[in-house]
Amino acid sequence: MKAVHCTSYGNPEVLKIVEIPKPKPQSDELVIRIHATAVNSGDARIRRADPWAVRLIFGLAKPRKPILGGVFSGEIVETGNAVSKFRVGELVFGSVGMKFGAYAEFIAVPETAAITAKPESLSHLEAAVIPFGAMTALHFIRKANIQPGQKVLIYGASGAVGSAAVQLAKFYGAEVTAVCSGANAELVKKIGADKVINYRKEELSVNKEQYNVIYETVNKLSFSESIKHLKKDGTLILGAADFSKMLRAGFARMSGKKVITGVIKESAEGMDAVKKLIDERKYQPVLDRVFTLDQIAQAHEYVDLGHKKGNVGILVIP
Numbered sequence: 206m207k208a209v210h211c212t213s214y215g216n217p218e219v220l221k222i223v224e225i226p227k228p229k230p231q232s233d234e235l236v237i238r239i240h241a242t243a244v245n246s247g248d249a250r251i252r253r254a255d256p257w258a259v260r261l262i263f264g265l266a267k268p269r270k271p272i273l274g275g276v277f278s279g280e281i282v283e284t285g286n287a288v289s290k291f292r293v294g295e296l297v298f299g300s301v302g303m304k305f306g307a308y309a310e311f312i313a314v315p316e317t318a319a320i321t322a323k324p325e326s327l328s329h330l331e332a333a334v335i336p337f338g339a340m341t342a343l344h345f346i347r348k349a350n351i352q353p354g355q356k357v358l359i360y361g362a363s364g365a366v367g368s369a370a371v372q373l374a375k376f377y378g379a380e381v382t383a384v385c386s387g388a389n390a391e392l393v394k395k396i397g398a399d400k401v402i403n404y405r406k407e408e409l410s411v412n413k414e415q416y417n418v419i420y421e422t423v424n425k426l427s428f429s430e431s432i433k434h435l436k437k438d439g440t441l442i443l444g445a446a447d448f449s450k451m452l453r454a455g456f457a458r459m460s461g462k463k464v465i466t467g468v469i470k471e472s473a474e475g476m477d478a479v480k481k482l483i484d485e486r487k488y489q490p491v492l493d494r495v496f497t498l499d500q501i502a503q504a505h506e507y508v509d510l511g512h513k514k515g516n517v518g519i520l521v522i523p
Contacts, residue, residue: 208309209501210271214254217505220273220308222498228313229283235291235316236283240329242274242307244496244504244517245337245365246445251305252505256447274307276300278323278332279521282311290316296323300336302471308501310521319471324483331490334516336471338369339479339488341444342420344469346373349418349440353378358416358434360409361423362398363389366444368491368515370420371397376487382416384409384426389514396489409434420444428453432462440465491515497523 206227213219230236251273254260263269278298281291291297299320306312314320319340323332351357357374361367362383374381375397383398390401402409409426415436424445431441443450443466451466458464482488493514496504498521508517 206310207498208272209274209498211252211268211273212271213267214252214260217252217502217509219252220502220505222501225309227311230285230288230313231315232285232287233315233317234285234313235281235288235297235320236311236313237277237279237297238282238311238522239277239279239307239309240520240522241279241333242277242498242519242521243334243337243365244501244508244519245275246508247275247337248273249505249508253509268305270305272306272308274309274519275302275305276333276336277307277312278329279312284316288316296329297321298323298329298332298336299473299476300340300471302340308498308519310498317473319473319476321473321476321480324480327483327490329522330495330518330520331492334365334492334518335369335479335483335488335490336476338365338367338516339373340471340475341366341469342369342373342422343475343479344471345420345442345444345465346370346377348465349420349442351377351379351418355379355417356382356414357418357420358382358384358414359398360384360419360421360426360431361445362393362401363491363514364422365491365513365516366422367420368393368396369488370422370444372482372488374418374420376482379418382414386512392491392514396491415439418442421446424450435462439463442466492518494518495520497521 357379363385383393387403420442
């Protein structure tokens, strides 16, 4: 099968197309023919080893697991003899998270992984771009316990996680203020934002509003600015925090502030919940650009620019 190997850490040119054997399922695994995947900010950061500590977890000189990619949509083509939940021929979508392997034509995953049936209303491309943002946003928004009528600020609202967070916060009944560039204002309004702040024209510091929940999705808003706009009993979500912000989050918790950060937990239950929202037309994919698997380096170049609207899809089967 065709796959993409990350041959070392560095710029997008380190991603090379290779031919490797198609995987065989273990007794509890499914082999899925991938129709589409996506390039997310997490994939790009691993490829760049950003931050450097990535190397301590994933491999010093290059990723130990050379096939990156954490999300997919496709068709089950083979199952292990102990599999009971799925069958050959079913269309599924989901995430393997930091286990990676989705930049390929086939992948083997446990039947207990964060996967579920693909919504009939979506193409494989539309389905593939959903899990990363949706699983990340769902994890943190559930932890924040958003209540109807609360005021929620989402910083970085037009990205993969931000666009998911806008939709999920609206589903839980919040009044959502989205922070993004003016070019993306209509997009975030379309998916549910009640108010939009253009960070390029309107400094958040002059905004006197305070919020029950602030969800910082891109690690660009300062910690002090975030806390300043948080109500006394509010919750700050640092969804993309670096080490220094995690330390500050720890000190803030000791002073009585509620700050949520850390690694997300993906699950089949979470994917089922997102699928239900899609089927009820309360959640929609935000697809910016589409590349083929052979264009994976160009896709990473585009993501590295930091200006994508929602998600970048990769068509594996043209």
